[in-house]
Amino acid sequence: MTQHTLDASSITRGDGLVDKAYKVIRDAILSRRLAPGSRLSVPEFARQLDISRSPVREAIARIEYEGLAESTSHRGAVVVQIGLDELISIYDLREVLEGLAARLATRAADTTVIDDLEQNWQAHHDAVESGDVERHMELDAAFHGHIRDAAGNLRLSDNLRQLQGQIRIAMTTTVARRGGMDAALAEHRTLIDAIRGGDPAVAENVARDHITRLRESLHDAALADHHHIDERHET
Amino acid sequence: MTQHTLDASSITRGDGLVDKAYKVIRDAILSRRLAPGSRLSVPEFARQLDISRSPVREAIARIEYEGLAESTSHRGAVVVQIGLDELISIYDLREVLEGLAARLATRAADTTVIDDLEQNWQAHHDAVESGDVERHMELDAAFHGHIRDAAGNLRLSDNLRQLQGQIRIAMTTTVARRGGMDAALAEHRTLIDAIRGGDPAVAENVARDHITRLRESLHDAALADHHHIDERHET
DNA sequence: CGATTACATATTGCATGTAATTTTATCGCC
DNA sequence: GGCGATAAAATTACATGCAATATGTAATCG
Numbered sequence: 001m002t003q004h005t006l007d008a009s010s011i012t013r014g015d016g017l018v019d020k021a022y023k024v025i026r027d028a029i030l031s032r033r034l035a036p037g038s039r040l041s042v043p044e045f046a047r048q049l050d051i052s053r054s055p056v057r058e059a060i061a062r063i064e065y066e067g068l069a070e071s072t073s074h075r076g077a078v079v080v081q082i083g084l085d086e087l088i089s090i091y092d093l094r095e096v097l098e099g100l101a102a103r104l105a106t107r108a109a110d111t112t113v114i115d116d117l118e119q120n121w122q123a124h125h126d127a128v129e130s131g132d133v134e135r136h137m138e139l140d141a142a143f144h145g146h147i148r149d150a151a152g153n154l155r156l157s158d159n160l161r162q163l164q165g166q167i168r169i170a171m172t173t174t175v176a177r178r179g180g181m182d183a184a185l186a187e188h189r190t191l192i193d194a195i196r197g198g199d200p201a202v203a204e205n206v207a208r209d210h211i212t213r214l215r216e217s218l219h220d221a222a223l224a225d226h227h228h229i230d231e232r233h234e235t
Numbered sequence: 236m237t238q239h240t241l242d243a244s245s246i247t248r249g250d251g252l253v254d255k256a257y258k259v260i261r262d263a264i265l266s267r268r269l270a271p272g273s274r275l276s277v278p279e280f281a282r283q284l285d286i287s288r289s290p291v292r293e294a295i296a297r298i299e300y301e302g303l304a305e306s307t308s309h310r311g312a313v314v315v316q317i318g319l320d321e322l323i324s325i326y327d328l329r330e331v332l333e334g335l336a337a338r339l340a341t342r343a344a345d346t347t348v349i350d351d352l353e354q355n356w357q358a359h360h361d362a363v364e365s366g367d368v369e370r371h372m373e374l375d376a377a378f379h380g381h382i383r384d385a386a387g388n389l390r391l392s393d394n395l396r397q398l399q400g401q402i403r404i405a406m407t408t409t410v411a412r413r414g415g416m417d418a419a420l421a422e423h424r425t426l427i428d429a430i431r432g433g434d435p436a437v438a439e440n441v442a443r444d445h446i447t448r449l450r451e452s453l454h455d456a457a458l459a460d461h462h463h464i465d466e467r468h469e470t
Numbered sequence: 471c472g473a474t475t476a477c478a479t480a481t482t483g484c485a486t487g488t489a490a491t492t493t494t495a496t497c498g499c500c
Numbered sequence: 501g502g503c504g505a506t507a508a509a510a511t512t513a514c515a516t517g518c519a520a521t522a523t524g525t526a527a528t529c530g
Contacts, residue, residue, distance in 0.1 A: 055485095
């Protein structure tokens with residue numbers, strides 16, 4: 001294999017090679033240049049990035065730990081494949097974590113947080129109106145990012161970020177990402193109002209309902225997808 | 236330093252050295268032979284375990300990912316010190332995760348799960364009656380372990396296990412572990428009944444209340460501790 | 471005498487060597 | 501042509517080498 005899947009341009013030899021290898025590989029996975037099932041070869045990446053195998057090995061270990069890859073003894077690591085059932089259990093987790101984030105964010109909410117969310121919502125509104133799916137995804141992630149930052153619980157943030165990465169991988173594997181944009185927008189509106197309202201318990205429930213609905217729509221989409229495949233098979 | 240803090244007896248040279256080093260070091264931390272603040276020296280551990288530095292380095296990285304140690308560039312890793320505020324935020328997380336575990340366990344609960352919990356409760360009851368704090372801690376952990384196993388969500392289990400490790404470290408750093416044994420026992424009773432009752436939402440709330448009360452008692456204990464110290468200073 | 475600098479020592483971070491194991495390629499055979 | 505055994509190549513897991521950096525200590529200076 002002579003074609004490079006990793007972008008070595010951002011690597012500067014000399015300091016923090018593990019971090020840099022980690023970012024490059026992670027980016028390759030999340031952008032699907034490394035699809036689920038792809039092998040993460042230590043010597044291959046070391047060649048591509050023009051660094052030694054040690055930092056690459058460490059970077060891959062980190063990726064594994066984040067749940068983006070899994071390895072078996074003496075056979076190396078591959079990008080994880082996340083099925084629908086696993087995706088559901090990820091959303092089970094996400095539901096309670098986003099709920100907690102909303103609750104804590106409501107406790108801590110000052111005007112800047114609310115402003116950030118309002119700004120996000122406006123941009124999100126425009127994106128949805130013009131049917132820009134990519135930007136919708138981006139702003140949706142940013143919305144939840146604001147809330148978890150406002151929550152001020154580092155472990156919570158890490159866990160949510162980790163789930164987000166796995167969700168991104170699963171999305172390609174199983175279900176399409178379009179659809180439900182309007183609903184998401186409306187639910188974000190409700191959540192912003194709840195946070196402004198100042199009752200942590202209410203905000204938590206609104207956030208949880210939001211994620212629950214995402215999970216359900218995911219389930220439906222997967223069923224539809226399945227049905228679609230069945231139909232094609234029947235042809 | 237010639238005294239060994241790690242127990243190398245369980246290491247067999249030849250396969251899976253990273254896992255073995257990881258377990259030994261983790262055990263040393265959780266058993267407090269390596270107190271918070273202790274340095275985790277790669278060459279020192281390699282000497283003690285009589286293996287090379289590579290697997291030791293990897294094992295320590297894993298310990299870091301788990302939140303049991305933290306490292307700064309070119310200065311190596313030290314066992315984390317977890318203050319009261321951080322412990323509180325750990326319990327915030329734990330609250331919603333144990334709630335989720337109880338909810339999922341209730342969905343999945345068969346007679347064996349309930350039986351396990353009942354058996355645990357009996358043993359726990361005996362331990363509390365005889366004032367055995369160590370055994371109380373052990374059975375308390377086992378109780379929650381049964382529930383999260385029954386929940387059948389791997390990521391959830393990992394997250395809870397990780398928090399449990401950090402809680403163990405924090406307990407020494409900040410607050411005593413005795414106290415609240417009777418309350419814990421009573422609340423476990425309520426939770427078992429809720430799981431048997433079969434309503435997932437109820438079980439979730441009971442579990443969350445249980446953890447919330449633990450967090451609050453923790454807070455109180457810390458305050459009392461603080462007060463105690465102040466009084467001694469006044470003498 | 472305390473603070474600062476220079477040096478010695480130890481450790482981290484990365485590079486590379488090597489045996490064991492797995493994967494891939496080659497071959498003979500049906 | 502397809503299939504199984506064998507050999508070659510590549511990869512993993514671990515060991516070790518080495519330069520850069522940090523820590524501790526002694527010498528120097530104000």
